[in-house]
Amino acid sequence: MSGSQSALTYDTVLWFWRVVVNIFFREIRPRGAWNIPKDGPVIFVAAPHSNQFLDPVLVASEALRESKRRPAFLIAAKSEKRKVIGAFSRLMGSIPVARAADSAKTGSGRIALSPDDPCRVIGYGTKFKTELAPKKQIMLPKSLGSSVAEVVEVISDTEARIKKEFGGESGKTTNKFRERVQEMKNSEGKDGLEYRVLPFIDQGEMYGAVYKRLTEGGSIAIFPEGGSHDRTDLLPLKAGVAIMALGAMAVNPGLRVRIVPVGLSYFHADKFRSRAVVEFGSALDVPPELVDMFKTGGSNKREASGKLLDLIYDGLKTVTVRAPDYETLMVIQAGRRLYKPPGQHVTLGQVVELNKRFIEGYLHFQNEPRIQSLKADVLKYNRDLRDLGLKDHQVPRATRATWKTLGLLVYRLGLLLVWSTFALPGVVLGGPVFITAKLMSRKKQAEALAASDVKIAARDVVATWKVLISLGLAPVLYMFYAFLATVVAFKAGASTKWKILTPICTMIAIPIIAWSALKFGEAGMDVLKSLRPLVISLFPGQQVQLDKIRKERERLAKELSDVINEFGPKLYEDFEEWRILVPTSSAPPSSGQPGLWNRKSGTGSRGGVDGQGHLLTHPITWLDERIWGWTRSARRGTNVWAGPKSTEASRMHSPDASDEESEEETGDYDDVLGNIPGYVSPSNRLRSRSLANSYADLQQLKRSTEQRKHLHPEDHHLAPIKVPVDSSASVSPTSTTHPDGDGQPPSPSSPRRERRNSLEGNVHVGRLAVLDQEEPFKECTEDINRETQIRRRQTLPVNGQATSDTK
Incomplete structure (x- = not known):
């Protein structure tokens, strides 16, 4: 098969699986994709391997979409012999590995x-x-x-x-x-x-296939832990990945193999409509001295492999969330939720980054008495929440006047009835698939747990089997429905035309009904989950408990903030510079004077309050916000009766991002209207797809240390756009390290691709926040670049002398 045919086959197969995973997952967000080298041999090293056959699909999908790289995965020969998995793996050029x-x-x-x-x-x-x-x-x-x-x-x-x-x-x-x-x-x-x-397994054929692909400038992907698992930390890495990199360079002098660590983070990986983050770390170069050691063989070969494996492990630590046990992970996640200031929105990528930082800080200072005391208080708070049947994000909104709570409960029940009615046909028709997939996946889970030495509950196989069983059963069920519809058409004495069209129309209509049920049902579940705190608050005497736990939450949030402010600078010298969230009792004031009927919006966020300012855009959302004031961003009580205050907190959301991950099971349906097929927010129509990926995360704007030295102290929060890199790198001498103005870095897919105009200097985050979303990208970029050039002439040195307007 020729290269173009192979690429077409790979892309077609991956397109099919991308559709499947986008149905299974509610959100998939890539981070750091600009770290993928645009050419040359690359080894993608992914961990943790916590979702069996879906992990490779996510890695391959994001690698192809973001960099046009098509990695060949190393797959266990046992898995490659499975009918479905083996067929797709061969079409994608996977390399089988026999395991003893x-x-x-x-x-x-x-x-x-x-x-x-x-x-x-x-x-x-x-x-x-x-x-x-x-x-x-x-x-x-x-x-x-x-x-x-x-x-x-x-x-x-x-x-x-x-x-x-x-x-x-x-x-x-x-x-x-x-x-x-x-x-x-x-x-x-x-x-x-x-x-x-x-038995002894000769891996010569496998290594030969790997060396050949790397020599040709291709890429491979491997999960160095071996088999999949559901542990909270990484398993010991196998030496094979180090042997592949060192062996390829030893066999082909002059070959430069680069290793890209890939972190996979899931929020309830085994559940339907959960979320995932795929993070690509900085590419690692294989040290030449290790290649020389590897060539000598014997103990030097093993030592070189071990040292490279240590480098790979360090790289994986930067992109993975690793906790020593489940209790620690629960404490970290609870602490991260408590730390988020009111009114501040965090992206899914920032959630993962905060988890990593919290774990690192906790493991470093876990023996401190203040940390131990805080951990005990957080665990008790979690138990109190469980006893009340609440989620953490529901606590601030669980206390309202009785009349308002009752009215809101009735309103949401009506809304739940509407969404349920719309979803009911698809739920009934797809019920056999859902039930069978759940039962069979549980059976496979039990089998995997019995056969494994490392799995805890074998949750890593559940999602895979849910997908595989649904893929096999759904077409059969749909054909059965088409057959029934055709039988009815014959018995009803329909014309020949309709006898022919009935099965065709049925096969087209049922997937559409199923997709509608998915979206309406998803919205209905969000509303259903929000009912519990309302019902609890109506019980006599429960209001006292709710007030108590709300005050406890406020105390814990303050204590956690104080602990972070005390210990954070001890762990990170640049703690304040790279801080994701700045703790505060209230969010920064919003700009402008928004009125009752038309609020100004800097983001136009879908489902956010600012995106709900126009009554005629979405009357239901406007009514819900203005009368009841129950959305996440309006929990301070803004409604039609009180009116807005000029100093109230900003309600703007970050664009196209999730404010609550699946683990919190958010109940307030901020994105309910956005979930309905065909709905597009007016301010979102002109947005490019790139804003939905990792490049929208402002925290990924990289800073240049050399340029920062020349800035005044008050300008240290500025984010330089370009930094010099090693000339031996696989990118140009001046490498753009973060997105262009539209959120998209230069695509490494083709050196002939014309690059769009990009930001050229230090850009204040506040300057980006006030941009008009409707203004064309080119004009925005040119305006900001002109402002930057003026400031640069005033601040940056030229030939060792500072410049100024008076000189």
Whole structure:
């Protein structure tokens, strides 16, 4: 197959899967895609591998969409043999990898260790002569961590030598092995433990395919943890990825392989309509000295592989959210929610970044008494929320006057009835698919958990099986409905024309009904989740509990802010410079004097209050905001009775971003109208797709240290646009490190592509915030560049001398 045909096949297959994942996930947001090299060999190293077969789809989809790279994935040979997965993987040029564990067989008899030599294996009823051989491996039971050791010599049917003791030179596994053998002998009277034999796998063909693709300037993608899992931290990385990079450069002198770490963050990965973030880290260069060490072989080869693996692990740490246990992760997520100031909106990418920073800070200062006290208070607050049946984001809005609460409850019940009515036909027609997918995925989850040594609850396989079962069952169900409709048409005596058109129309109509049910049902679920705090607040005596927990939340938020202000600068020297959220009791005042009928909007955010200012645009949303004042951005009580204040907090939302992730199960339907097919906010019609991706995140604007030295202290919050880079990099000598004015960096897909005019200097974030959304991109860019050039002449040195208007 030619290169163009292969690319077309790859793109077609990936387009199909992109449609599938965009149905399953409510939001997929890329970050840092400008870090992907535009050409040359690249290895995408992705982690954590927490969503089985959907992980590769997300990585490949975002890599192709953002950089036009088509990575070939390394897939387990066992998975490649599956009918559906194998067929699609071959069409995308995946490289199968045989794993010894997939071909493991239970050994005859039982084994123990010699009391004198931990590397001598003693067998009881074993057949080492026929079942073992040099380079094969012995695997211990799950109770001993499934430790393996390579066989170096088979002495007899009951005696063999291993290369090194189980579990390494620490001796911990060896001691546990002997203790377990003694326990088994005392309790059951049996000698030794059961074991499994792993065959030796020659990976020469696989490495050859990898080297060939890298030599041709292509890219591959690998999950170095091995199999998928649902743990909160990374599994130990396999050495294969390091051998691939070093081996390719050793075989082809002059080849420059770059490694791009990719972090995958999910919010309830196993749930339908959850959210995901795909973050691309800075590309890593393979140090030449490690390549030289690798070429010498032996212990130097292993040392070089280990050092490169450490570099890769450090790179993955910058793009992944890693917690040592589930409790820590819950505390971190609760703390991040408490830290968000009122009225400030955070993007999905910023949520992930805040989680990473909170975890790093907590792990560094976790033994501090103040941190321990705060952790205990946050855990108690979480338990109190669970007892009341509330989510954290519902607490500030759970206290209202009784008459207003009752009216709002009735209003939302009516709204829920409307959305449910619209969604009901699709729910009924698609019910068999939903129910079957849920039941079958649970069965597969139980099977995966039983067969795995590393999974906690095997949630990593649930989403994959939900998708696969739905893909297989939905077409069959739709054809059955078409058949029923045709039978009805024949029995009703329809004309020949309608007998022919009935199955066609049915096959077209049912997917449309299903998609409508998805959107209306999603909106209805948001409203349904918002009812609980309203019902709770109407119960006698509950208002006291709600007031108490609201005050506790305010106290915790203040304490957390004080802790961060105290310990943050100790961990990060540039803490204030790179701060994502600035804690404050109220959000910054909004500009302008918005009136009752027409508010000014700097963002035109879909579903935000500023985007609801026009009565004729969306009467339902206007009524909901002005009379009841219940949306997220109006929780301070702005409504038609009180009227706006000139000093009230700004209600502007960041464009096209999610304010609440799935874990919080937001109930207020800020985006309900935006979820309805065909609705487009007036201020959003002219926006480019790029604003929906990672380049819309202002926190990713990179600063140039050298340029900042020449700025006055009051200008240190400015964000330089261009920074010098190493001439050996795969980008131009002056590399744009963040988006152009429209949010899109130079596309690395083609060197012949004409670049759009971009911002050229230090741009104040406030200057970007007041831009008119309807003003053309070109004119905006030119105006800002002119302002920047004037300021630069006043502040930047020329030939060592500062310039000024008077000189």
